[in-house]
Amino acid sequence: MSEPRIRAAGPEDLDAVLAFWKVAAEGTSISDDREGVERMVARDPEALLVAERGGALVGTVIAGFDGWRCHLYRLAVHPDHRRRGIGAALLTAAEERFVRLGGRRGDAMVLRRNERAEHAWRAAGYAPEEQWRRWVKPLIG
Numbered sequence: 001m002s003e004p005r006i007r008a009a010g011p012e013d014l015d016a017v018l019a020f021w022k023v024a025a026e027g028t029s030i031s032d033d034r035e036g037v038e039r040m041v042a043r044d045p046e047a048l049l050v051a052e053r054g055g056a057l058v059g060t061v062i063a064g065f066d067g068w069r070c071h072l073y074r075l076a077v078h079p080d081h082r083r084r085g086i087g088a089a090l091l092t093a094a095e096e097r098f099v100r101l102g103g104r105r106g107d108a109m110v111l112r113r114n115e116r117a118e119h120a121w122r123a124a125g126y127a128p129e130e131q132w133r134r135w136v137k138p139l140i141g
Contacts, residue, residue, distance in 0.1 A: 003085075008045060008050075009050045011041060017037065026111055029074075030140070044064065051077075051086050069107065070104075
């Protein structure tokens, strides 16, 4: 099977990405809407990476860098294309982006209940840091 083509998503891809996440991503986010994703891509046009095979969207990852930390979100692979190296290829592309930007450590938010994702992240060399707890405050409705 051919390697996936990985590229930065553009504004024309956003509706397809949002629909893809409903099929392939675990959980939802307050930012999973057109306005939120559009704003992210406008601010950092290379942050949302997509993987394609045969022109079809098969994977995504958000590789956000704020100048200090490298954050990974929405690593998702279509259920029909899992265990074929797509997630690993997306993470490699994200990590290469971070290194080019001067990043030093990538971090990922992974749902505790998503065991499949935890296995994938461990296989990619990531590990939980149990001494930290994420604190959040929704800023809208």
